[in-house]
Amino acid sequence: MTILIISTCSEKLSEREFxxxxxxxxxxxxxxxxxxxxxxxxxxxxxxxxLICGTSLQDNFYQKDIDQFKMILINFEKPIxxxxxxxxxxxxxxxxxxxxxxxxxxxxxxxxxxxxxCKGKFQAYSIHNYSVGNLxxxxxxxxxxxxxxxxxxxxxxxxxxxxxxxVRNESIIRNFLSI
Amino acid sequence: MKLAxxxxxGKDSYLALQYxxxxxxxxxxxxxxxxxxxxxxxxxxxxxxxxLQAKAMEIDHLTSKTSGIKExxxxxxxxxxxxxxxxxxxxxxxxxxxxxxxxxxxxxKICNDLGLWCFNPLWxxxxxQLLQELLSNNIESIITGIAAEPFDDNWLGRPIDSECxxxxxxxxxxxxxxPAGEGGELESFVLSAPLFHKSIRIVESNxxxxxxxxxxxxxxxxLA
Numbered sequence: 001m002t003i004l005i006i007s008t009c010s011e012k013l014s015e016r017e018f019x020x021x022x023x024x025x026x027x028x029x030x031x032x033x034x035x036x037x038x039x040x041x042x043x044x045x046x047x048x049x050x051l052i053c054g055t056s057l058q059d060n061f062y063q064k065d066i067d068q069f070k071m072i073l074i075n076f077e078k079p080i081x082x083x084x085x086x087x088x089x090x091x092x093x094x095x096x097x098x099x100x101x102x103x104x105x106x107x108x109x110x111x112x113x114x115x116x117x118c119k120g121k122f123q124a125y126s127i128h129n130y131s132v133g134n135l136x137x138x139x140x141x142x143x144x145x146x147x148x149x150x151x152x153x154x155x156x157x158x159x160x161x162x163x164x165x166x167v168r169n170e171s172i173i174r175n176f177l178s179i
Numbered sequence: 180m181k182l183a184x185x186x187x188x189g190k191d192s193y194l195a196l197q198y199x200x201x202x203x204x205x206x207x208x209x210x211x212x213x214x215x216x217x218x219x220x221x222x223x224x225x226x227x228x229x230x231l232q233a234k235a236m237e238i239d240h241l242t243s244k245t246s247g248i249k250e251x252x253x254x255x256x257x258x259x260x261x262x263x264x265x266x267x268x269x270x271x272x273x274x275x276x277x278x279x280x281x282x283x284x285x286x287x288k289i290c291n292d293l294g295l296w297c298f299n300p301l302w303x304x305x306x307x308q309l310l311q312e313l314l315s316n317n318i319e320s321i322i323t324g325i326a327a328e329p330f331d332d333n334w335l336g337r338p339i340d341s342e343c344x345x346x347x348x349x350x351x352x353x354x355x356x357x358p359a360g361e362g363g364e365l366e367s368f369v370l371s372a373p374l375f376h377k378s379i380r381i382v383e384s385n386x387x388x389x390x391x392x393x394x395x396x397x398x399x400x401x402l403a
Contacts, residue, residue: 011180011202011296011298012202013198013199013201013202013203013298013300014298016198016299016300016301016302017298017299017300017302017303020303020304021303021304024303056296056298057287057290057291057296057297058271058291058294058295058296058297059296102291104287104288104291105280105284105288106280106284125280127284127287129291166303167280167303168280
């Protein structure tokens with residue numbers, strides 16, 4: 001089934017940095033890219049999986065549209081992977097909270113719980129001003145010294161990663177595609 | 180958005196500039212001239228000729244010297260970006276960063292501190308694709324620096340055309356080089372491109388070469 005890649009970038013130029021690399025990794029599978037403003041509950045229902053991409057450090061426009069994300073995604077029952085801002089989005093649609101958390105550069109991550117996306121200790125590339133905290137609806141699968149890095153919804157196949165797996169951790173995206 | 184482009188004169192920073200210019204106003208180019216040839220952050224051969232490229236594109240150009248000493252040069256980068264904020268009220272920076280986490284992390288930190296957007300439109304682009312983008316966008320560039328086996332002095336000044344790209348790709352597997360020079364194997368200089376109102380003609384140049392390492396010194400060039 002076709003995969004939907006959702007852009008959260010308010011600037012088209014940022015999509016070359018945050019969306020195009022993801023599309024290259026999943027290129028062997030059928031996919032379609034939509035900006036979140038183009039998505040409706042109806043038009044995303046045809047897709048088999050959804051990846052929600054990250055965006056630039058200064059780009060917080062998506063945070064104003066959480067209600068729209070909630071309307072679009074809350075009833076989608078197939079796997080979702082939220083990357084960086086995408087992780088913040090999947091948390092907030094279930095009422096978990098976004099917190100201030102600056103990370104720029106490579107971070108050391110430790111897996112806490114056996115899961116489908118990652119294992120052991122690894123390094124990952126992070127650029128974000130926000131993360132998530134005090135989770136109620138999600139389980140923490142991996143973390144760095146300073147923040148939550150990989151999460152999964154307690155009952156659904158909805159995942160989030162705070163770092164950018166398209167840089168040096170492509171296997172995480174491929175593992176998600178195998179779910 | 181008003182943007183400044185970190186501009187080295189090579190193929191990557193030019194291509195990033197061209198992509199950014201589609202939807203944004205390019206207020207100025209920013210060039211740091213490193214006093215060290217092996218700068219960690221900044222491309223060096225023919226850097227003094229970026230002023231002619233800026234003139235060819237009719238874009239304002241801010242330049243500054245940097246020591247080229249690791250980490251110290253970041254202070255020089257921050258200073259030139261602050262000058263661009265003060266002079267042009269820029270809202271963001273564009274870079275030609277392709278895969279270097281070292282470079283991109285440091286630029287992202289400076290931009291975040293200064294409240295600027297940071298755009299890296301070539302980020303994670305496969306190197307073969309980048310080389311093909313040069314052809315499909317009619318970007319004429321030459322090789323001005325080499326730093327890896329098996330490059331000999333015949334590569335200095337060589338146009339990056341389809342034959343050159345085929346040769347670079349064929350060397351990738353045998354010598355494990357990055358065909359677009361992302362590992363520092365190659366440096367380039369753009370002579371003509373869609374944003375150039377005039378082309379650059381090199382009248383005189385010297386090759387400096389020793390043991391798979393060399394640079395093309397441009398002695399005289401003009402716009403035509």
